[in-house]
Structure formats: structure tokens, C-alpha cells
Amino acid sequence: MIGVLQRVVMLSSxxxxxxxxxxxxxxxxxxxxxxxxxxATSLLLLSGCQTLPAGQPLPLKNPGxxxxxxxxxxxxxxxxxxxxxxxxxxxxxxxxxxxxxFGSSQSLRLTRLTKQVYAVVHQTVPVPSDAAGxxxxxSAQLKTRDVGPDGWLMTLTMNGxxxxxxxxxxxxxxxxxxxxxxxxxxxxxxxxRSVAVGFLLLDSGTGWAxxxxxxxx
Numbered sequence: 014m015i016g017v018l019q020r021v022v023m024l025s026s027x028x029x030x031x032x033x034x035x036x037x038x039x040x041x042x043x044x045x046x047x048x049x050x051x052x053a054t055s056l057l058l059l060s061g062c063q064t065l066p067a068g069q070p071l072p073l074k075n076p077g078x079x080x081x082x083x084x085x086x087x088x089x090x091x092x093x094x095x096x097x098x099x100x101x102x103x104x105x106x107x108x109x110x111x112x113x114x115f116g117s118s119q120s121l122r123l124t125r126l127t128k129q130v131y132a133v134v135h136q137t138v139p140v141p142s143d144a145a146g147x148x149x150x151x152s153a154q155l156k157t158r159d160v161g162p163d164g165w166l167m168t169l170t171m172n173g174x175x176x177x178x179x180x181x182x183x184x185x186x187x188x189x190x191x192x193x194x195x196x197x198x199x200x201x202x203x204x205x206r207s208v209a210v211g212f213l214l215l216d217s218g219t220g221w222a223x224x225x226x227x228x229x230x
Contacts, residue, residue: 069229071138073210076225078108078121087121087134090211094132103129104214112221114154114192120223123165123214133168134222135211144229145203151210153225156192160185161216167197170209178202185215192223201229 074089081088087108094104109122123132140149151169164185171178183197212222 071140071227071229073138073225073227074136077117077223078119081108090134090136092134095130097129101127103127104132106132106134109221114223117223120221121212122219122221123212124219125214125217131213131215133211133213135209137172137207137209138227139207140201140205141229144201144205147201147229149199149201149208150228151197153195154192154223155186155195156221157186157188157190158219159189160187160218160220162187163215165214165220167195168211168213169197169199171202171205172207172209173204174206178205
């Protein structure tokens with residue numbers, strides 16, 4: 014399987030762009046979408062949690078989407094989406110046994126049903142206190158079906174004591190593609206206490222994710 018290292022442009026917590034960003038980010042921002050701010054308001058910052066030793070995988074919950082739950086819930090992960098009319102169901106989020114990656118019994122599947130701005134599935138993980146300056150890598154297997162140009166992608170937000178400190182996004186996957194490993198790497202900023210990692214659909218179509226991991230050297 015081909016490993017694709019996605020090195021991306023850092024965005025500030027105010028959702029500005031330093032180098033223009035990629036098409037997905039520009040499109041989302043034109044629609045008034047500030048993912049950093051939305052994730053920050055939906056997640057509990059784990060500033061009081063005990064940090065973990067460096068040199069080990071960080072403890073993602075349910076990284077392979079193997080744990081089963083009630084309809085509409087994915088253990089360990091939060092689901093956020095842009096709000097439309099009160100009765101609108103714009104996205105279907107489920108765990109898919111038929112579409113699982115190699116060696117897995119099921120995977121995350123996210124499908125846009127009606128035109129909306131975005132949906133994201135994410136969780137927050139504490140980072141070691143000595144992680145500053147080290148490379149943190151968020152990895153997963155992704156695939157797509159009929160995804161529009163703004164794409165299906167991975168995102169990572171660094172959080173400090175006062176909230177989000179910066180975010181990176183992977184290059185969007187578009188169209189229809191089979192399973193491929195994507196690595197999203199970032200240098201941890203001083204003061205980072207936790208990271209929010211997730212999978213983001215910014216266009217039409219269906220995206221799958223499986224076998225997620227979060228590691229420091």
C-alpha cells in the first residue's frame with residue numbers, strides 16, 4: 014500500500030491563511046466555516062489530564078472503528094456538522110462492515126445526503142508535556158466514492174491552555190479511490206496540551222476512514 018506524506022500549510026487559530034491554503038480550505042472559509050472555532054466549542058480541552066510518556070503511540074479511542082454502538086454514535090469519536098433547516102438530515106455517519114479496510118471488520122463511513130458545508134468526526138487526545146518541537150503524525154487509511162473537488166481529508170488542531178493554537182489539514186482526496194494510507198505530520202508547538210484529530214467531508218460523496226493512529230518519535 015502506498016504511503017502518502019501530506020505536509021500542509023499551518024493555519025492560525027483565527028482561521029486565517031498564511032500561504033493561501035488549498036482549495037478545500039478556501040471554499041470552506043468563503044462559506045463562513047471556521048473549523049478551529051467549531052471544534053474548540055464542541056470539545057472539552059483536556060488541560061487537567063495527566064500527560065503520557067513520549068516515544069509511544071498516543072491513546073486514540075476506538076482507532077479502528079471496531080467498537081459497536083447505538084445508531085448515530087461512534088464510541089470515542091464526536092460527530093459535528095453544519096446546521097441546515099431544523100428537519101434536515103444532511104449527512105449519514107455510520108460504521109461500515111462491507112467497506113472495511115484490509116484486516117478490519119468495519120470502518121467509518123461519512124456520506125453527504127443533501128448539499129451542506131461540512132461534517133467532521135473527531136476526538137481530542139492529550140500530548141506529553143515534553144512534546145514541543147517533536148513531529149506528531151496522525152495516520153489513517155482513507156478511501157472515497159464520488160467525492161467533489163473540496164474533498165475528504167484529515168485534520169489536526171493543537172490546543173493550549175487558552176484554546177486552539179493552530180491547525181493542519183491534509184491534501185483532500187476527491188473522486189473515487191481505493192484504500193490508501195495518509196500521514197498528516199506537524200511539529201508540536203510549545204504549550205500544546207492536547208490535539209483534536211478528525212476526518213472532514215467538505216463536498217458531495219462518501220468518505221471512509223480506518224486504522225487511525227497518533228504517534229510521536
